[in-house]
């Protein structure tokens with residue numbers, strides 16, 4: 135059974151069909167990518183899967199449950215967590231506090247516990263801090279833990295966003311253009327981090343513009359164009375797919 139099973143997913147904005155009958159099965163444990171030109175419908179697709187946007191028709195099943203009409207906070211609590219195309223960190227907080235907020239989504243507590251601070255709550259606070267440190271080390275930001283998150287260079291803010299998303303221990307991590315705005319070296323280190331996340335058992339679905347990155351790390355790739363899925367396959371199959379070459383890679387097909 136796939137971890138995510140999308141059937142006939144469609145989104146209309148007035149007369150515009152942003153997603154048109156998209157089918158997608160993301161196997162448990164895979165590193166899956168969705169690519170496509172600007173305006174192809176990638177973000178719309180992600181927003182529907184993560185519950186930020188209602189669909190016009192179609193269905194979304196996650197971890198064996200129909201989540202088509204489930205709210206985004208409930209979907210996140212089930213283990214489907216996304217990052218955004220534009221970095222969205224908590225302002226006025228340190229690097230580690232940003233990750234701790236993510237950790238708290240996966241722990242018990244509430245206002246009463248944070249005021250009364252019973253023993254179990256204090257123990258939990260220590261565990262949260264330890265886990266936040268581990269996650270910062272994991273993405274290579276361990277030495278910047280106490281720094282103001284807003285003062286991090288852009289590439290590191292993106293890594294912090296990934297660490298925060300991991301803090302809630304997602305089953306499926308959706309990464310929306312994680313390499314946007316990164317230089318070659320930062321993209322390489324991000325690629326290694328995404329592979330490590332996947333190797334540790336988290337299923338990853340990413341949207342990317344950087345075809346080079348995607349074909350290097352993804353197990354399977356789906357291609358959107360004008361709201362339709364025009365191809366799906368392994369990186370080698372996608373690189374050789376005539377419709378993808380014509381629509382996306384912008385290169386003339388050989389012998390055409």
Ligand SMILES: Nc1ncnc2c1ncn2[C@@H]1O[C@H](COP(=O)(O)OP(=O)(O)OP(=O)(O)O)[C@@H](O)[C@H]1O
Nearest residue numbers: 147150151152170171172173174175176177178179
């Ligand atoms: N809220 C909205 N209202 C109206 N049209 C929208 C809305 N959101 C997206 N669209 C349109 O739907 C189409 C798909 O947009 P979407 O942002 O999903 O594409 P994308 O592949 O993510 O593009 P990009 O790579 O530029 O982010 C575009 O034509 C866009 O203008």
